[in-house]
Amino acid sequence: MKVEVFVPAHITGFFQIIEDSNPLKMGSRGAGVVINKGVRTKVKFSRSDKQRVIVDGVNDFITWKVLEILNESFELPSLKVYHELEVPIGCGFGVSGACALGTSLGISRLLELPLTVNGAASIAHRAEVELGTGLGDVIAELNGGICLRLREGAPGHGITDRIIHDPLYVVCKVFGELDTATVIKDPKSRDMINFIGSGMLKRLVSNPTPENFMGLSYEFAEKTKLLTRNVKEHFEIIEEEVIGASMAMLGDTIFALSKEPDTSLDNPIIAKIDSKGARFIQ
Amino acid sequence: MKVEVFVPAHITGFFQIIEDSNPLKMGSRGAGVVINKGVRTKVKFSRSDKQRVIVDGVNDFITWKVLEILNESFELPSLKVYHELEVPIGCGFGVSGACALGTSLGISRLLELPLTVNGAASIAHRAEVELGTGLGDVIAELNGGICLRLREGAPGHGITDRIIHDPLYVVCKVFGELDTATVIKDPKSRDMINFIGSGMLKRLVSNPTPENFMGLSYEFAEKTKLLTRNVKEHFEIIEEEVIGASMAMLGDTIFALSKEPDTSLDNPIIAKIDSKGARFIQ
Structure with missing residues (x-):
């Protein structure tokens, strides 16, 4: 058994x-x-x-x-x-x-x-x-x-x-670890996350598209200052190739939604959205 | 497109x-x-x-x-x-x-x-x-x-x-139509349905198994008097072969959960649970 x-x-x-x-x-x-x-x-x-x-x-x-x-x-x-x-x-x-x-x-x-x-x-x-x-x-x-x-x-x-969408690839590249517990238990990080994060859901529900989800995610990563240098650098490289890219919360990882599995990222993790x-x- | x-x-x-x-x-x-x-x-x-x-x-x-x-x-x-x-x-x-x-x-x-x-x-x-x-x-x-x-x-x-279960077949046989709107708009039927139906969910949540789901369903069909003669007769034929059987609400249709796709029903609809x-x- x-x-x-x-x-x-x-x-x-x-x-x-x-x-x-x-x-x-x-x-x-x-x-x-x-x-x-x-x-x-x-x-x-x-x-x-x-x-x-x-x-x-x-x-x-x-x-x-x-x-x-x-x-x-x-x-x-x-x-x-x-x-x-x-x-x-x-x-x-x-x-x-x-x-x-x-x-x-x-x-x-x-x-x-x-x-x-x-x-x-x-x-x-x-x-x-x-x-x-x-x-x-x-x-x-x-x-x-x-x-x-x-x-x-x-x-x-x-x-x-859930957002209604066409079939999409999720392309990721991992640079390193971040400790979720450390970030979400730190009062300063929490305040910043809650200040920036509140209101974003409403903006996504009123325009529920994959593009808007990725745009809001990058805005969140930037404004909370959680965005790592690795993710920022690679964002600039692949920005034009994909629907949108941002940082995985919480990891030193870039993820992108894309119509195609190929991007300029080396050794990426390539997956599809799982519905x-x-x-x-x- | x-x-x-x-x-x-x-x-x-x-x-x-x-x-x-x-x-x-x-x-x-x-x-x-x-x-x-x-x-x-x-x-x-x-x-x-x-x-x-x-x-x-x-x-x-x-x-x-x-x-x-x-x-x-x-x-x-x-x-x-x-x-x-x-x-x-x-x-x-x-x-x-x-x-x-x-x-x-x-x-x-x-x-x-x-x-x-x-x-x-x-x-x-x-x-x-x-x-x-x-x-x-x-x-x-x-x-x-x-x-x-x-x-x-x-x-x-x-x-x-949802109930957690092993993979199961759903075996059905249709005898005829029932008009949902007529039943759920009739005040007498509604009262009976609500009287019998209330409380059943709690009994299912406390013992969430496919067997109990089917047992409660048959009890509901009987006590509400919605059970048709066709379903009752065929229930007695297949009762021993399956995990449980009852009447589809609302149709003159018997449905059963079963480990095997084969039952004594003629020309059945055979499906699996879709998760x-x-x-x-x-």
């Missing part, structure tokens, strides 16, 4: 942090794009007495956090959880959210826990909020598309929407 | 009607299953001066209603809208909702209207509510899965959830 889940990666373009003492109601509003590369999570029963989490050989806090939360309500048997990452961690692809969601959905199905999709996803969202690793990736990764997070929070509380969201493989 | 949309059919198992003077907030709560057969809608520009709607050769009120609502806000050019039905109309498959949603999504993309997915789907929901042809199919068809409609209304207002929801074909 084995369950496999694919959770697509999510790149945030702009956002705003909404505080709440309840982790299921805390989160971010904003917009991002979900891509057809992400995290494949396999969950199976383990013969050993120890719960085991393997993440491409790296120990993984978020997955343990999900197991800890599940253990509060259910007596979990010994399990193996294995994540295969198709995009790098710490670079703005929402990998922690994808690992968390893959784990909670996978275990729910394997053990036939009395959880709905929203229930399992809420555990993943709570794990993210409590560790400070993400605020809106889980709900976006569950839904897919160029995803607007209109109301913050876990699935069931948060409200999402389906998290799903079981068989 | 042509846009093609696939909208999966939705079979309601049980429901409850929630009134509101705002059609976007009116709708139904309940649960149903979305299947991988449905309606394929093609939208393209027409050379003729007349707007043209073709529905497998039959004139279609719901599609005209969507065009009428779109015309309130946008000056539509001459268009052709063509629906290809993979399931019968009037038999509890939510075909009117699928035609409405395919039309609004397709036209939004073809004309690059300033509408998000929720915005386009809201127009389809409003068309359904105003014609009385459906109350919750649009949001379910947009989301897919064994779909719980926890809060009524159009996408953006309504809240949905992706409405989508553009390229």
